[in-house]
Amino acid sequence: xxxxxxxxxxxxxxxxxxxxxxxxxxxxxxxxxxxxxxxxxxxxxxxxxxxxxxxxxxxxxxxxxxxxxxxxxxxxxxxxxxxxxx
Numbered sequence: 001x002x003x004x005x006x007x008x009x010x011x012x013x014x015x016x017x018x019x020x021x022x023x024x025x026x027x028x029x030x031x032x033x034x035x036x037x038x039x040x041x042x043x044x045x046x047x048x049x050x051x052x053x054x055x056x057x058x059x060x061x062x063x064x065x066x067x068x069x070x071x072x073x074x075x076x077x078x079x080x081x082x083x084x085x086x
Contacts (some may be wrong), residue, residue: 001025003072006079008036018043021076031061036080043071043077 005024012018013031035046051058063069 001068003030003075006076008080008083011083017081021045021080023072023076034076036076043073043080045073 003023003025004027007022007023009018009020016038017035018038019032020032021036022030022032023034024030030050032049037044037046047059047062049059052058054058063072
């Protein structure tokens with residue numbers, strides 16, 4: 001599975017939320033509303049989630065395993081840094 005497109009929406013300078021991201025895989029599957037968050041020591045991704053009746057949040061979509069999560073984070077953060085340089 002390859003990441004074929006990364007698009008940023010709502011780039012922000014202030015606050016912990018830095019961007020909302022849409023990622024396309026293999027040119028045929030898109031995931032929207034991934035959050036790029038400024039954590040205590042690094043940027044990280046928060047997957048799209050939905051609030052459940054008990055008030056807790058549950059991811060709607062997420063990588064199974066650390067390999068894809070790392071690949072996704074690395075690609076999105078690299079694209080984010082390149083976007084800021086422009």
